[in-house]
Amino acid sequence: MNLEALQKMEGLSLQKTIISKIKDLINYKNLEPGDKLPSERMLSDKFGVTRSNIREAIQKLEFYGILNSIPQSGTFVANIGVIAMNGMIEDILRLEDPDFKSLVETRILLELKTVRLAALRRTENDLKKMKEALDAYIIKVKDGQDAVQEDLLFHLAIAKASGNSTMNTFMLIITPEIITNFEKYHVCDKGLAELGIAEHQAIYDAIQEQNPKLAKQKMKDHFSVLYQYCYNI
16 A cells, blocks of 8 residues: 555544544533534644644534534534434444545446536536636647646536536535546546547537537447546556
8 A cells, every 4th residue: 555545544544533523522512403512722632633633524524514614603513413413423434435436437427417407508608618628628638738637627617517506516526536546547648538539529519509418428428438448447
């Protein structure tokens, strides 16, 4: 195991420990919905970790709707029952970092939905954003440069054009990990990247024409070529 993977594992383990301690604190003090947690400084002193460690754990619990932070006021227990809260935290503690293939599968499922919605709902401004990302991708590929980020910016523009904020948020959550893995495994090397120009253009054209069936098919075609590589990693 390399150093980066080891550090990541250690960081995840520490975060889970802090989350578990926060759960125990809530139960021990019988905190109810709306009750305030001790400050980040007090929690960091109590748990023997840094304030940034506490902040990351709180942000994760906020993401799942268990805590609610209010600027200048503090962090509060969200409006859920104790049994539900404990069950949700136990589920969070059991979550593992997704592997690359899981991210790939999630992205495929999301994008086959978002591209169809984008074809139905896109605005002229959405098309402009997609075209800017596509042009930036083409320039980098033709210049022989790494275009992973431009590739994903194009797909994020499609997600935004779908008009579904939840799907858009999911794409934003998994994108950083996808970028890291694409670069690690050289998924977008020159051959695939050049093929991607025509595929991206076909997806864009279908969205511009507001043809959801064609847009979904072109996205399927794109993934069938790009991701057959991923499953051989």
